[in-house]
Every structure is written in structure tokens, then in C-alpha cells.
Ligand SMILES: Nc1ncnc2c1ncn2[C@@H]1O[C@H](COP(=O)(O)OP(=O)(O)OP(=O)(O)O)[C@@H](O)[C@H]1O
């Protein structure tokens with residue numbers, strides 16, 4: 006038991022470091038790129054142009070209808086077969102961004118639709134174009150509405166990045182796998198990894214709560 | 227804001243100002259409308275038609291508004307009053323008819339509209355909504371300067387100076403940094419009015435500006451509108467406040483079923499309506515319990 010405790014302590018910082026240098030940057034980069042994709046897809050879906058909105062709908066349907074692990078493997082192990090070889094990190098970021106793009110698009114679309122029609126009209130009556138009204142009036146309000154669900158998406162993403170260990174990205178889970186392979190203490194190391202994911206998520210959701218409390222003040226009546 | 231900003235801001239305004247408003251605040255007054263009330267036609271609308279599906283909401287509405295005139299639209303719910311205002315502001319596109327503002331092109335809705343037609347309309351008029359529709363994520367001041375600054379490209383310092391003066395005029399100077407949710411309904415609606423005024427439109431459109439308010443707040447909003455009317459602003463007001471209409475209106479239009487049933491001076495319409503429908507409507511408003 007003493008050696009178990011010691012292994013726990015000795016592997017704690019390496020695993021946490023795997024999280025800080027792998028998991029979190031991977032999740033952050035994918036989330037930011039994913040949000041850009043999501044906004045574009047949400048606007049495409051809301052567009053009056055049927056082709057655009059069909060493309061948006063198709064994208065969301067494919068992303069949400071296929072497993073993330075399969076998406077990841079298609080990019081990392083599949084694309085080389087057609088001559089496109091991408092390194093582990095960019096592959097992981099690509100897969101997670103595209104995935105977040107599909108899920109967050111629906112959140113952003115719903116948030117935009119939740120802004121009362123009168124807000125568009127108030128923008129129009131002061132002379133704004135559609136695009137300016139969207140940017141100045143609608144999106145800031147939609148952003149506030151979408152903070153809670155997008156925070157949840159981000160927390161899920163942090164956990165989902167453990168899949169990147171399967172394409173050789175050094176992140177939290179891969180560090181614990183490597184130590185476990187060496188020491189053969191699978192139970193201890195995987196529970197430890199679980200604990201550290203949990204601590205990360207606790208920190209993130211308390212950040213989420215603080216953010217929501219601050220934004221609450223401005224949400225439309 | 228520098229003093230030179232200030233004077234350049236007053237220059238064009240002062241030139242077109244109505245003859246000596248009695249208000250002592252008026253000389254440097256951004257509330258003064260762009261053009262003097264000189265009885266020349268400002269807005270001409272002919273044969274405005276609009277249907278939503280099978281529902282024929284407007285059947286050939288004619289409307290003339292002269293500069294400085296206050297036109298009040300009354301009529302039962304669903305008669306099309308809001309749709310008229312929205313058509314004038316380009317928020318709704320009529321199926322037929324024409325709208326023209328003095329000095330602007332005539333828009334013929336039976337034909338394909340030229341690009342930017344809606345903007346041409348919005349350039350001339352501004353709407354005050356029943357549910358104020360203030361931007362909840364912006365302070366009072368930001369709400370007011372958004373149009374001048376972002377759309378009309380007024381320099382920020384000038385936009386702020388003008389907005390502050392307007393807010394001061396409606397008694398909301400101390401609220402400039404408050405958010406809309408921190409205001410009472412009456413204050414919110416006054417900000418809504420100031421937001422429209424800040425655009426210096428030729429025509430103000432009010433859609434039941436007091437009907438969403440608690441009764442004790444109606445007065446403060448109506449008195450602001452009445453002041454604006456007295457100062458020579460041109461406006462079309464949809465309201466059920468007949469007392470206000472009687473005092474402020476130059477012309478009252480009674481609408482029912484998508485047509486203007488009767489129009490005339492408030493004294494005539496309210497005391498001796500010629501149409502049976504008008505009489506019944508007025509009876510219902512004046513004696514709702516009978
Ligand atoms: N966007 C729309 N789609 C379908 N029908 C509409 C729309 N806007 C208005 N209508 C219909 O048009 C008719 C006239 O509406 P409008 O809002 O102009 O009436 P109103 O005179 O302003 O009534 P109220 O006093 O209740 O505000 C109503 O029957 C309404 O249901």
C-alpha cells in the first residue's frame with residue numbers, strides 16, 4: 006500500500022502536467038476554432054439561402070451522427086491512405102474542432118433564435134443593416150444565452166480529448182497510460198487519471214458559475 | 227467634447243429650427259427637428275395594401291403627413307394600425323401602393339423595389355415600439371448613441387453630447403450609465419423615444435407607446451410626446467389615449483378592417499363622428515363597462 010501511495014504521489018505531477026501541457030491546450034485550441042466553425046454553420050443554417058442552410062444542416066447531421074473516435078481515426082489513420090498525412094496534434098485539433106463546430110452550431114443557432122424579434126427591428130429602425138444588427142445587437146445577446154451550454158460543451162471536450170491518446174498525442178490520459186504500462190498498476194493509474202480529470206472539470210465548472218453570475222446581470226428581461 | 231465641436235453641431239440644427247420655441251432650453255436644442263414645420267407635405271402614402279396569407283390586413287390606405295403635423299391612428303385591435311407604421315418604417319413590405327417622403331424617390335411596392343429601399347425609408351423615420359425594445363446589453367447612453375455613431379457616423383464625442391442633452395431633456399440625465407433593466411417602464415420608454423430622436427428623423431412613429439405601461443407611468447411618457455409635438459416634430463402616433471389625441475393631434479384617422487373609415491380634426495371625430503363604426507368604437511373606449 007505504501008508503494009501504491011508513493012506511486013500515486015510520484016505520478017501525480019507528471020499526469021497533471023500532461024493535462025496542463027496536452028489536454029488543456031488541445032481543448033482550448035479546438036474550442037476556439039470550433040466556435041468559429043459553429044458560428045459559420047449556425048449562420049448558414051439560419052440563412053434564407055436554401056443551399057447554404059442545407060449544407061449547414063448536412064454538416065451538423067454528419068458530425069452529430071458519427072462517433073468522435075471514428076472522426077478522429079478518419080483524419081489521422083484514414084487520410085494518409087489518400088495521401089494526406091497530418092501529424093497527431095493537428096489531426097486531433099482538426100477532429101475536435103470539427104466536432105465542436107457541429108454541436109456548438111446548434112447551441113449558437115438556438116441562442117440567436119432566442120433573441121426577441123423586436124431586437125432585430127430595433128436595429129433596423131435605427132438604420133442598421135442585417136449584418137450590423139447581427140453583430141452589434143443580436144450576437145452579444147446570443148453569446149450571453151449560450152454561455153452555459155457552451156461551457157458544458159467545453160467541459161465535455163476536455164474529457165473527450167482523452168481520445169487523442171489513441172493517435173499518439175501526449176496528454177493527460179496518455180501520460181497515465183505510459184506510467185501504467187511501465188509499472189503495471191493499471192487500476193491505480195487510471196483511477197488517478199480519472200481523479201485529475203475530475204479536478205480539472207470541477208475547476209472549470211466553478212469558473213463557469215462565476216462567469217454566468219457575472220453575465221446574468223445583462224440578460225434581456 | 228471641445229467647444230468647437232459643440233458649435234459645429236449646433237450650426238446646421240439652428241439653421242433649420244422652428245421659429246422661437248417657447249422652451250428656454252430650446253436654443254441649443256438637439257430636440258429640435260431638422261426641418262421647420264412649414265405645412266409642406268412630408269410623407270405621401272397611396273393605396274398601401276398588405277396581406278398575410280389570406281388575411282388582407284391593409285386594403286388601400288392613403289396617408290398624408292405634413293411637416294410639423296401630428297397624426298393619430300386609432301382603431302380596434304387587428305385593424306392594421308401597427309402594419310401601417312411598420313410599412314412606413316420599412317419593417318414590413320406592402321404588396322402594393324406607393325410611399326414617398328419629400329425630396330426622396332417614390333417607392334412603388336407593386337414593382338420590384340430598388341436596392342436599399344428599406345434603408346431609404348428608415349433614413350427618414352424612426353420607430354418607438356410598444357415594448358421599448360431597448361438593447362439590454364447596452365447602457366442607456368450606448369443605446370442612444372448606437373444609431374448616430376454606428377449608422378450615421380457622427381463623431382463619438384458629438385453623439386455623446388447630443389445624447390446627453392436629449393436624456394437631460396426627458397429627465398434621465400443621471401440614468402445614462404444604467405442598463406435598461408435598472409429602469410422603470412416609463413423610463414425605459416423615454417429612453418426608447420430618445421433613441422429615436424437621436425437619429426434626427428423627419429418623422430417619428432409611435433406604436434402604442436404607453437399601452438405596455440402601468441397606468442401611473444403613462445403620463446410621464448405622454449407628456450414627453452406632447453412636448454415633442456409642441457416643438458414641431460412630425461409624428462404618426464398609434465394610441466388608445468384619446469385624451470392625448472384630442473390635445474396633440476392635428477388629424478385623427480380611425481381605422482377598421484384595414485381601411486381608414488374616417489379622418490378629421492380630433493374635435494370633429496371625437497364629438498361628432500359621421501360613421502357608425504367610429505361612434506361604436508369611441509363608445510367602447512370611453513365607456514368600456516357599459
Ligand atoms: N407578421 C404577421 N404575420 C401574420 N399576420 C400578421 C402579422 N402581423 C400582423 N398580422 C395580422 O394583421 C392584422 C393587423 O395587425 P396589426 O398589428 O397591424 O393590427 P393593430 O391595429 O396594430 O392591432 P393592435 O391594436 O392589436 O396592436 C392582425 O389580424 C394580425 O393578426
Ligand SMILES: [Mg+2]
Pocket residue numbers: 307308309433434
Ligand atoms: Mg398594434
